[in-house]
Amino acid sequence: MSRIQSIFSIAKQPVLNIYFTAGYPTLNSTLKVMNLLAESGVDIIEIGMPYSDPLADGPVIQESSSIAISNGMSIELLFDQLKSCRTNASLSKTGIVLMGYMNPVLQYGFNRFCADAAAAGVDGLILPDLPEYEFEKEYGAIIKAAGLDFIFLVTPETSEERVRKLDELSTGFLYAVSSSATTGSETSFDQVAAYLQRLQSYQLKNPIMVGFGIKDKASFDSVAAYSQGAIIGSAFIKAIADNATLDEIIPSFVKQVRH
Template identity: 60%
Template sequence: MSRLTELFTRKKNNVLNVYCTAGYPELNSTLAVMKALQNNGADLIELGMPYSDPLADGPVIQASGTKALQNGMTIATLFEQLADFRKEITVPVVLMGYLNPLLQYGFEKFCAKAAEVGIDGLIIPDIPMFEYEKEYAAVIQKQGLDFIFLVTPETSEERIKKLDSLSTGFLYAVSSSSITGSDKDFSPVESYLQRLQGMGLKNPVLVGFGIKDKATFAMAAKYTAGAIIGSAYIKALENGNDVETATKEFLTGILR
């Protein structure tokens, strides 16, 4: 059983997935941030691979990615940092990023290396469904990695069901078609999440974009297996004195 399957089998709701950017706030912060997240209640870590042209990322995550790139973060450096991370990190970890740097690194090589170090799954928003089935699925599946697709309120029911059938691990429900971290009224999202809840999907659903505090986490988790927090945590790191304290204070505010 994969780590993601085990997590969602053991914990049916209030699963907290926290996004962090590899190489932020410092180049060598990656493992310290992951350990702080695990130690303070995160069930799952979404580790962002910084890219110069991120499509779905809002200004906060973009800025963290820019800083990480300036710090010297590359995919090769990230894999060096992750070489022994499973000695300390037991929660599932998924890598989130964009296709271009992975192709430059070598897609098969990337998947093999991710599996070798102990990564559980991938979120690559700019791989379209057709290309995934035709070109990438076999490579990803060969390495035993889960692949998580994103759906939005505008995604048709037919397409949601298709993306759910192709996804493993969980399905990422984007709360709106905006970029991450944008402030929004959450009430229209409720009907969308209720619709997903009633579709009998194969995968557990985690909702992201706009989840930033205890109230929005609770609302999202009311209709899904849990939620993903990104920009709000990056802000907490940016404004905090040290990784451990900033993480503890932020996650305590969500989970208390």
């Protein structure tokens, strides 16, 4: 059982996954943000690898990505920053997932990337532009050999047949995009409920985590009623824009979602 699978197996409340961009708000913020999130009780930390053309990301995450790139963040530097992350007691049990796009990963070298990610303490990958047939044909075996989970995304438009196929290929959890918009978009959770109930009815093998438009306790609780938890990204990125008060902002942000 992977660390992420273990998190879901022992969870007594909906799982909280918080996304932030590596190297934001400052180049050396990464570990501090991770430590504060873990100490505040976040179950899974999703780290965005900044990229110049992030197709699935809304303006808030795009801007954080641009700032991180201008700060000097790279995959090499991120792995260097992460290499000591598991020595923190809180982070020793926290799931760590990298989210990014294939272009920079391929430039880094896919085999090397997976090996270095695993060595740095990473548990899983989300690469939204990795097609399932390429995953099956080539990349899935490399990811599995490195001991990493891989998480596919589904949307309200994804057919039942395809949902089941992506669930079969995924490990860790299945990422249910709440709408077909980009991250940070306003979402009607009345509309989302029917979609999540449909996913529930399929009795999939993976836990379902809901992302896009989750920003506070109300939206988190709304989707957690029909899933195993949710992912918060843009709202958290906005909250940490003022780097000077991370020690106050991060625990407060997590607390207002959890309580």
